[in-house]
Amino acid sequence: MSDKLQKKIPDSLKENTQYALAFGLIATMLLVAGFPMFVIFFFAIFAYFLWKTFSQPSRGETREIFEFYLSANELLRDDERRWFGFEVQEVIARGERILQLMNGAPPLVYFTLGALYHKVGDHKSAVHHLSYVVENENAEESTYIYPSPDLRNYVKTLRKIEREPAEAPQTSAAIRALERARRNRGKSFLEISRTQLNQLNEKKQVLLTEQKKQIDQIAKINAESIVPPSVTSNNGEKSSQNGKPLFETGGWQSTDNETKQKESDNKATQKNDPFAKRQPISEVLRDIYDKH
Numbered sequence: 001m002s003d004k005l006q007k008k009i010p011d012s013l014k015e016n017t018q019y020a021l022a023f024g025l026i027a028t029m030l031l032v033a034g035f036p037m038f039v040i041f042f043f044a045i046f047a048y049f050l051w052k053t054f055s056q057p058s059r060g061e062t063r064e065i066f067e068f069y070l071s072a073n074e075l076l077r078d079d080e081r082r083w084f085g086f087e088v089q090e091v092i093a094r095g096e097r098i099l100q101l102m103n104g105a106p107p108l109v110y111f112t113l114g115a116l117y118h119k120v121g122d123h124k125s126a127v128h129h130l131s132y133v134v135e136n137e138n139a140e141e142s143t144y145i146y147p148s149p150d151l152r153n154y155v156k157t158l159r160k161i162e163r164e165p166a167e168a169p170q171t172s173a174a175i176r177a178l179e180r181a182r183r184n185r186g187k188s189f190l191e192i193s194r195t196q197l198n199q200l201n202e203k204k205q206v207l208l209t210e211q212k213k214q215i216d217q218i219a220k221i222n223a224e225s226i227v228p229p230s231v232t233s234n235n236g237e238k239s240s241q242n243g244k245p246l247f248e249t250g251g252w253q254s255t256d257n258e259t260k261q262k263e264s265d266n267k268a269t270q271k272n273d274p275f276a277k278r279q280p281i282s283e284v285l286r287d288i289y290d291k292h
Contacts, residue, residue, distance in 0.1 A: 023047075061102060062154050065109065066161075066171050068094050072112045073174035076119065076181065085120075092116050103148040107139045108175070111182040118189045123200070126193040134186045 023044050030040050071091045075083055095113040099105050114129030133139050144151065158175070165172035 061098070061150055062157050064094065065098055065102075065106070065154060066157070066168075066175075068098060068109070069112065069174045069178060070171060072116055073177050076112075076115055077177070088116065088120055092120070102150050102154075104144060104151045106151070106154060107133050107141060108178055108182065110139065111186060112178055114193075115181065115189060118193050121196075123193040123197040127190065127197055130186060130190040130193065133182065134190050 027040050027044065068091065072095070075088055075091060092113065095109060095116065098109055110129045111133045114126050114133065117126035117129065147155070161168050161172050161175070
């Protein structure tokens, strides 16, 4: 009795039965409308292939997820292996591509990708992915009630691997290791990445502050070194005395006094000079002719 209960109808048989019923209904309507039988048969085959193409989930995407688990587990495992940078970046790019293409990606993909970012030192991306898995309640598997076709296909493959680990031992070991790391080290990864991210932000802020101070000092020095032409005299001397403008210290007034002093000196010089009042020769000759 129990064996009979365990025998279930395959999903493909259910889908084919639904298609057959829908096709029978549409074919009957077309026959009543007067369409030829070969035309109905041709469109039936064409519609079947279209339906299978767009309704079935992509097997390649599911296989890519498990290959991503295998590669990421090798990178995260502490076995003293040295990995090249492009190898890690290729695995990260594969995980990002899965998140972009798959509608409702498994939480383990988010954790694995966050752990890889934590390993390479990209703490901002690590916090982004790890916080979704560790702190978000909606990231639990139990909240995925309405799965996409891709997620349903992924879960089928995952359960098959879990029931028969001998068929894919490396994939099964990688999944168990990643789940164990998610459970035991997820919070510590997130805390470390947040601490490192805060320290980097503080260093950037200090660096920006120092650069701003240096720019202000340079601008101040340049402003002090530039002297406007209006504050210089014709002789190239500054028109300030003791740090005050000439109109406050009487500079312009002293200049006028100097001019007046020069004029008085010229008059005194002419007074003391006996030849200062000498008449021109033409006037002297005119005076002699007038007298005679």
